Amino acid sequence: MTAALTVASEAVGGFFAALPRRIPLLGELLEMFSYAFMRNALIVGLLVSLCAALLGVSLVLKRYSMIGDGLSHVGFGTLAIATALHLAPLAVSIPVVVLAAFLLLRISERGKIKGDAAIALISTTSLAIGVLVVSLTSGMNTDVCNYMFGAIVAIEDADVILSVALTAVVLLLFPLFYHKIFAVTFDESFAQATGTKTGVYNMLIALLTAVTIVLGMRMMGALLISSLVIFPALSSMRLCKTFKAVTICSAVISVFCVVTGLAISYLYVAPNGSSLPTGASIVMINVVVFLLFWMIHLIKGRVRA
Amino acid sequence: MALITCRDAAFAYEGHTAVSGLNFSVSCGDYLCVVGENGSGKSTLIKGLLRLKSPSSGSVLTGDGLKPSEIGYLPQQTAAQKDFPASVFEVVLSGRLSRSGLRPFYAKADKALARQHIRSLGIEALQGRCYRELSGGQQQRVLLARALCATQKLLLLDEPFAGLDPLAAQELYREIERINRKDGITIIMVSHDIASAVKYASHILHLKTEQAFFGETQRYLKSAIGAAFLGGEAQ
Structure with a gap:
């Protein structure tokens, strides 16, 4: 019995060892994970993209897409301040961005200033503060560029541990509150009228979004992170007919795009020797998927008509 | 004991009174239509009855052990729902x-x-x-x-016929009538369609930023305000 197992495991091991020689591309892909920073990027990327996609469905349908964008700019500001003060960037950013999320939600609900204008106000203000702080301290350098557009080498082991812990909370809470999130997204006034505490669930969505945005910022960059929230939901809404299908499809698309984007940015080396930026690659894969789904939707419409 | 009773209730938006002088009660099995022109406070009243809005003065009481989680609500459709x-x-x-x-x-x-x-x-x-x-x-x-x-127990409908063609609207009216008669569910409905309102409803509440009429449909038809409003519709 044990002998059989050993033989089997050796066979499997041998198969995988032989793979790199047989299929060159796969070999390079496997080699990619021998680097600690690539492993870190993959773990953080997978978890954050999953969270972003799940929450994104609700945010897009509630017409809150821009909240993700606004929050990431707030994240940039706090990241710049935290670096200037030599504090742990994520630990400082998360509570500040969570506060900003509650504030944005409040402003949108009160309706005194229209939601989109309020978000633009807050996001440009924090971007300006961030840029000022950066130029007064370290000056505009590669770090700033990394904050703006993301860099996987910036992901440290401590970030990975924090990301795993917090995304685990998001991924645990989402299924537990799935039906409530659906009801609050589809028809807030009905949910409220029949005795559901919609304010609490809106806060929950904002809280989870804020955490997800900050965690994804190192990899995707402040300017690109909101694409993880918006694109998968928009793509799956082209084709899926039920809320459940949209949610699952978004999660699959999001994970696929992050893994593909990571692989492409690792494999492709430009003639000038630099590799493709990860964040931008992931966004472009998302764009391709979106266009593909949109075209299938159009073709299906034609066929039916 | 009535399901819902309004006593001198008034509702306001940012300090401006939207509707006031509300004194009416809805009993089990009633079919109440709330009518009135645009801006007469109909939707505000519905929000108040659902306790999404608290009265600026007076009170809204529930009876017969009616809990907020036992009110069914058919809101006006939002743009987000369409897609x-x-x-x-x-x-x-x-x-x-x-x-x-x-x-x-x-x-x-x-x-x-x-x-x-x-x-x-x-x-x-x-x-x-x-x-x-x-x-x-x-x-x-x-x-x-x-x-x-x-x-x-209680179903609140806020202009359920907006945007429906006449045939679909009539079918929906018959459906609501069946729910009221057969299942014994109390109906409170906001409607612009006064002709159908007096045809189906047992009670009418006419708002003109204050309560202009409340009572049984037969009395409403004979009242001056009812006759005027219905006459206006016919022209």
């Missing part, structure tokens, strides 16, 4: 949400009840269809089924 990807079954089932409390998932009984209301409203064939692909009349039936999932 919402959800199946008919998902939408109807969400009417059971307030009953499931902190439980994260629906019980078998909830699903059975949702199916029963889908059947009784004749939309079984649409059960798996996408909400956004339905016609206006079909969408209202889905929302009505959802509201019925939430209540066994």
Whole structure:
């Protein structure tokens, strides 16, 4: 019995060892994970993209897409301040961005200033503060560029541990509150009228979004992170007919795009020797998927008509 | 004992009184139509009855052990709903949400009840269809089924016929009448269609930023304000 197992495991091991020689591309892909920073990027990327996609469905349908964008700019500001003060960037950013999320939600609900204008106000203000702080301290350098557009080498082991812990909370809470999130997204006034505490669930969505945005910022960059929230939901809404299908499809698309984007940015080396930026690659894969789904939707419409 | 009683109630928006002088009560099995021109405070009153808005003066009392989680509500449709990807079954089932409390998932009984209301409203064939692909009349039936999932006592409808063609509107009227007569569910409805209101409702509440008339439909037809409003419609 044990002998059989050993033989089997050796066979499997041998198969995988032989793979790199047989299929060159796969070999390079496997080699990619021998680097600690690539492993870190993959773990953080997978978890954050999953969270972003799940929450994104609700945010897009509630017409809150821009909240993700606004929050990431707030994240940039706090990241710049935290670096200037030599504090742990994520630990400082998360509570500040969570506060900003509650504030944005409040402003949108009160309706005194229209939601989109309020978000633009807050996001440009924090971007300006961030840029000022950066130029007064370290000056505009590669770090700033990394904050703006993301860099996987910036992901440290401590970030990975924090990301795993917090995304685990998001991924645990989402299924537990799935039906409530659906009801609050589809028809807030009905949910409220029949005795559901919609304010609490809106806060929950904002809280989870804020955490997800900050965690994804190192990899995707402040300017690109909101694409993880918006694109998968928009793509799956082209084709899926039920809320459940949209949610699952978004999660699959999001994970696929992050893994593909990571692989492409690792494999492709430009003639000038630099590799493709990860964040931008992931966004472009998302764009391709979106266009593909949109075209299938159009073709299906034609066929039916 | 009445289900809902308003005593000298008034509702305000940012300090401006939207509707005042409300003195009426709704008993079990009543069919009340709230009529009046635009801006007369109808939708504000509905929000007040749902306790989404508290009265600026006076009080709104519930009786017969009516809890907020036992009011079914058919709101005006929002723009976001028109392209919402959800199946008919998902939408109807969400009417059971307030009953499931902190439980994260629906019980078998909830699903059975949702199916029963889908059947009784004749939309079984649409059960798996996408909400956004339905016609206006079909969408209202889905929302009505959802509201019925939430209540066994009181149903509030806020202009359920807006945007429906006359045929679909008449079918929906008959459906609501059946719910009122057969299932004994009390109806409070806001409507612009005064002719149908007096045809189906047992009571009329006429608002002109204050309570202009409340009483049985027969009395309303004989009253000066009723005659004037109906006459205005006919012209």
